[in-house]
Amino acid sequence: MVFVISRIPRTLALILVGAGLSISGFIMQQLSQNRFVSPTTSGGLEAAKMGILFAFILFPEASLTVRMLSALVFTFFCALLFIFFVEQVKHKNTVFIPLVGLMFGSILASVSTFFAFKHNIVQNTQEWLLGDFSAVLQGQYEAIYIILPVVVISYIYAERFTIAGMGESFAKNLGLSYHTIVYIGLLSVSLVVSASVVTVGAIPFVGLIIPNVVSMLIGDNLRRALPLTAFMGAVLLLVCDILGRLLVFPYEIPIGMTVGIIGGVTFFILILKRSK
Amino acid sequence: MENQKENKLVFQGIVKEYGKKKVVDGLDGAIKDNAITSLIGPNGAGKSTLLSILSRLLKQDGGDVFFMEQKLQDYKSSELAKKLSILKQSNQMDVKLTVRDLVAFGRFPYSKGRLTATDWQKVEEAIAFSDLQDFADAYIDELSGGQRQRAFIAMIIAQDTDYILLDEPLNNLDMKHSVHVMKTLRRLVDELGKTVVIVIHEINFAAQYSDYIIALKDGKICYNDTTHRVINPHILHEIFGIAFDIIEKNDRKICNYFNL
Numbered sequence: 001m002v003f004v005i006s007r008i009p010r011t012l013a014l015i016l017v018g019a020g021l022s023i024s025g026f027i028m029q030q031l032s033q034n035r036f037v038s039p040t041t042s043g044g045l046e047a048a049k050m051g052i053l054f055a056f057i058l059f060p061e062a063s064l065t066v067r068m069l070s071a072l073v074f075t076f077f078c079a080l081l082f083i084f085f086v087e088q089v090k091h092k093n094t095v096f097i098p099l100v101g102l103m104f105g106s107i108l109a110s111v112s113t114f115f116a117f118k119h120n121i122v123q124n125t126q127e128w129l130l131g132d133f134s135a136v137l138q139g140q141y142e143a144i145y146i147i148l149p150v151v152v153i154s155y156i157y158a159e160r161f162t163i164a165g166m167g168e169s170f171a172k173n174l175g176l177s178y179h180t181i182v183y184i185g186l187l188s189v190s191l192v193v194s195a196s197v198v199t200v201g202a203i204p205f206v207g208l209i210i211p212n213v214v215s216m217l218i219g220d221n222l223r224r225a226l227p228l229t230a231f232m233g234a235v236l237l238l239v240c241d242i243l244g245r246l247l248v249f250p251y252e253i254p255i256g257m258t259v260g261i262i263g264g265v266t267f268f269i270l271i272l273k274r275s276k
Numbered sequence: 277m278e279n280q281k282e283n284k285l286v287f288q289g290i291v292k293e294y295g296k297k298k299v300v301d302g303l304d305g306a307i308k309d310n311a312i313t314s315l316i317g318p319n320g321a322g323k324s325t326l327l328s329i330l331s332r333l334l335k336q337d338g339g340d341v342f343f344m345e346q347k348l349q350d351y352k353s354s355e356l357a358k359k360l361s362i363l364k365q366s367n368q369m370d371v372k373l374t375v376r377d378l379v380a381f382g383r384f385p386y387s388k389g390r391l392t393a394t395d396w397q398k399v400e401e402a403i404a405f406s407d408l409q410d411f412a413d414a415y416i417d418e419l420s421g422g423q424r425q426r427a428f429i430a431m432i433i434a435q436d437t438d439y440i441l442l443d444e445p446l447n448n449l450d451m452k453h454s455v456h457v458m459k460t461l462r463r464l465v466d467e468l469g470k471t472v473v474i475v476i477h478e479i480n481f482a483a484q485y486s487d488y489i490i491a492l493k494d495g496k497i498c499y500n501d502t503t504h505r506v507i508n509p510h511i512l513h514e515i516f517g518i519a520f521d522i523i524e525k526n527d528r529k530i531c532n533y534f535n536l
Binding site: 033035158159160162163165166167169170172173174175176177215219220221223 | 331332333352353354355356357358361362363364370371372373374377381382384385389415435
């Protein structure tokens with residue numbers, strides 16, 4: 001029974017979230033033409049958390065679906081805001097953009113904390129702060145399946161995302177509507193981020209480091225890179241999950257923390273290596 | 277003007293304003309088919325603006341562009357992509373795509389990403405036409421600026437449109453690559469019957485390789501004529517405000533504007 005109620009859902013959730021977040025990161029990096037942009041470095045995770053918080057405050061009895069939708073709206077809006085900001089910035093310093101994203105995220109997080117404090121639910125918000133798969137049980141994680149169709153859409157649109165990443169005039173020349181592609185991309189990313197934050201919490205850095213590693217290995221042609229990206233994202237989360245459970249057995253380190261440490265260090269190395 | 281019917285790309289009364297400033301003001305003209313037309317003029321004359329309007333990248337505030345006797349904006353974007361292509365100055369991107377991947381994007385209007393055997397054949401032909409066979413599997417971010425520009429032009433060739441518009445294709449290229457690019461464009465016209473429009477800064481490249489020149493100054497067209505007639509010391513002085521000495525060699529004119 002444990003196997004069906006907990007083990008299978010947990011493994012499936014790990015695989016879907018790992019694959020989904022990595023693909024989202026790749027899409028965001030192509031659309032923003034910046035290697036260091038990801039849900040973590042654009043305020044996406046914080047926006048999703050904010051969405052959940054407001055669902056909590058406004059509809060205390062909110063179902064998982066309502067919370068998920070609220071997270072989706074916040075994440076999508078935040079992603080739009082961020083991309084339009086990136087478009088406005090003339091001086092596209094590679095490291096400057098994600099730094100602004102991190103600051104943007106911190107601002108969203110402090111606004112959230114303020115409202116959480118006022119409504120005495122700071123403790124609840126702590127739960128979403130660190131991603132954790134231990135609470136993934138049958139009947140409580142199904143929102144995560146929304147990632148599956150998003151992966152399919154990403155595969156169908158892979159070429160278009162890469163083309164849009166080459167710039168607006170490049171896309172227009174090939175007869176594509178640049179902004180439609182950007183909206184579809186951001187909506188896909190928002191679906192993945194909000195579904196994963198609602199079910200397992202915020203998992204940082206996956207969408208940042210996996211696409212960079214894949215890009216170094218086999219390049220930026222998204223159609224070709226997508227399978228490896230999904231695979232490596234899933235493997236990273238599975239490994240981190242096992243590590244987190246073995247290190248302090250019989251207790252468990254939340255996966256957000258293990259990924260955060262590994263991802264943070266890798267992010268640092270990537271910045272040194274790739275921004276030259 | 278009387279034979280405008282024969283020209284498929286015609287523009288009338290084009291106006292574009294940024295704020296209150298009119299960047300181009302009432303441009304009329306036609307692009308001659310099966311020829312290279314160079315747009316020349318000082319900085320801020322409106323060359324790139326006109327090119328962007330002719331290629332649907334920019335919407336004009338007044339006037340119309342007719343392409344095959346139909347208004348440009350009435351075309352479906354995906355259909356127009358098979359007939360008219362535009363290449364803007366490529367900003368230095370660190371995208372890790374191979375030359376072949378990039379050129380294959382040129383087939384997107386036809387294949388929507390699912391390339392057929394014919395598409396791949398066109399891709400290989402375009403790579404060969406631009407002399408890039410040795411670099412076909414190299415990543416474009418590892419190429420020199422000149423090679424990268426040729427790769428982008430190869431993509432436009434694979435797109436196989438009758439009309440090809442290029443915004444400063446020689447920008448930042450050394451002389452060897454500039455000549456290579458211009459010869460490739462010349463072959464596109466002479467061998468494949470394409471129509472090419474370019475914005476160009478170095479007057480000698482325009483004088484050597486183009487058939488027609490449209491000269492702009494202060495948002496207006498001053499001259500729209502054959503290269504032979506526009507390359508004239510008085511006309512060039514009027515456009516650029518510096519003295520020119522024209523030297524004829526092999527039926528082509530060379531403009532000297534140094535130390536005069």
